[in-house]
Amino acid sequence: MKRAIRYLRFSQLGQSNGSIERQELYTDQWLKFNNVELVDSFIDRGKSAKTFDRPDFIKLKEFIAKHFKRVDYLLVDQMDRFSRDAGEAMSMVKMLQRKYNIQIVSVTEGITFDYDTAGSFFRAGLQLLLAEEDNINRSIKIRGGLYTARAKEGRYIGVKPPFGYMKVGEGKERKLVIDEQEAKIVKFIFDSFLHDLPLYKIKEKARSIGFSKKGNTAVERLLTNPVYAGMLQVQAYKEHPGGIFPAIHEAIIDKATWQLVQNKMKKPVTIRAVLDENLPLRGILKCHCGNYLTGAPSRGKSGKYFQYYKCKVSKHNNISAIKAHNQLMEIWELISLPEKIISEIKESTNSAIEEKIKENKKKIIENKLIFEETQEKLFSVEEKWIKNEISKDTYDRWYSSYNNTIFSCNSAIERLGKFEVRAYSILQKNLEKLVDMRNIYQQADIYQKRELVKLVFDSNLYYQDGIYRTPTMLDLLSRNHLLMKEKGLLLYNKKRDDFSIIPSSGVAGYTFVYICLYKFINYVVVKQSFVVVFYVSL
Secondary structure: OOEEEEEEEEOOOOOOOHHHHHHHHHHHHHHHHOOOEEEEEEEEEOOOOOOOOOHHHHHHHHHHHHHHHHOOEEEEOOHHHHOOOHHHHHHHHHHHHHHHOOEEEEOOOOEEOOOOOHHHHHHHHHHHHHHHHHHHHHHHHHHHHHHHHHHHOOOOOOOOOOOOEEEEOOHHHOEEEEOHHHHHHHHHHHHHHHOOOOHHHHHHHHHHOOOOOOOOOHHHHHHHOHHHHOEEEEOOEOOEOOEEEEOOOOOOOOHHHHHHHHHHHOOOOOOOOOOOOOOOOOOOEEEOOOOEOEEEEEEOOOOOEEEEEEOOOOOOOEEEHHHHHHHHHHHHHHHOOOHHHHHHHHHHHHHHHHHHHHHHHHHHHHHHHHHHHHHHHHHHHHHHHHOOOOOHHHHHHHHHHHHHHHHHHHHHHHHHHOHHHHHHHHHHHHHHHHHOHHHHHHHOOHHHHHHHHHHHOOOOEEEEOOEEEEOOOOHHHOOOHHHHHHOOOEEEOOOOOOOOOOOOOOOOHHHHHHHOOEOOEEEEOOOOOOOOEEEEOO
């Protein structure tokens, strides 16, 4: 009596188990009709036939390798249960027949694959090709549907929502809704990255406050995902271009912030600075040779350890951290603003802010006009493409150019429209904090301390011969620079005449205001009669 094993499969876990029951019924009938004994069954539930990398199919091959002398047939309901890749399937069935002398039987199609029989080989090959054609057609329909849903309808159709969002609704009505708790973590990650917090620290902090995504690059993937700016990344489909398209869900961060992050991620990675509460200036304070100072403890004669800032070049700086910190505290005292100056700033700031708001409104109108004109041009290009009046290369080139302009205008409109509320509220609440810069620095955590030093001295703070030095400093805070020089605290040798309130390494204009809100520190940057405000929320 001949013997057989059978292989049963269905593709999606959502399908009914009736598919397996039907396959069992048909194969049982074949076994009974042909008087063949069933040795074993192998079943893959919810597995695609695109490859042979399926759990039970792997077990099936292992079983055949060990017991092929006891097996004459491998039964399948239809050839597409076996595989939808015609080339791989033909190679597999030929190998099973030639190496193990096992024949593949498609019970419902009435095919017994025999490589040495022309008619059998042709019929089996035809069924496999038809199965592959069906698979290709399904794939085309699916990819077309995905493109339409993402690019034209703006719907997020991933299986799981991105961190920071929840899925609500069913079918085409399903959309992303912000999860407020997770959204706070997303904002923290973006703000921290823009403020040069090392990625390893961002990851540590994010996980400690609830970031649940796993993987070494989870934070990097979050930072590059346009979903958080209310957009979707769409792959090209046939003649339709790919790229970033607007989505229907609400953004967690604004487009300007997202674009700034993308630009920053393209830049070379700087040297990683390991943060230490005892050495807050490590990696931001420079030696006179230009190298960033490292920091480490050094044991004194008494056996006690003391912290030092050191240059990697021999015989350069080796500074006592205690001395450097005490000098910096005196500097903060001398750059604090007296109440008289703060009162004068308050009187002049409101009118200046109103002027800036008027200017922003004018820019918004200009950007809206450019946006509308560019959209009309884009529609015109699409119409010419549909009518075959231009080539695909020409269409792609103009589409990319116009789409970038539209994106830039949208970002500018969003950024300029958000200035008013933030500028007024932050300025009025925190201006008086500038009377005690020493206290602001003392109450800040290590991240805020580093950010404050970089902002005040434009990332150009040096140390040489027992004194701090800088060529760049916020003008508003430099009124006592001669006194600081006299006391041996800081030498301020201004190198350029155009250095203003906004540091050159920062982001110009009011974009700087918007992106520099970092957890507990708020900055308001105002030119001319405006002021820089630092506030540590306790």
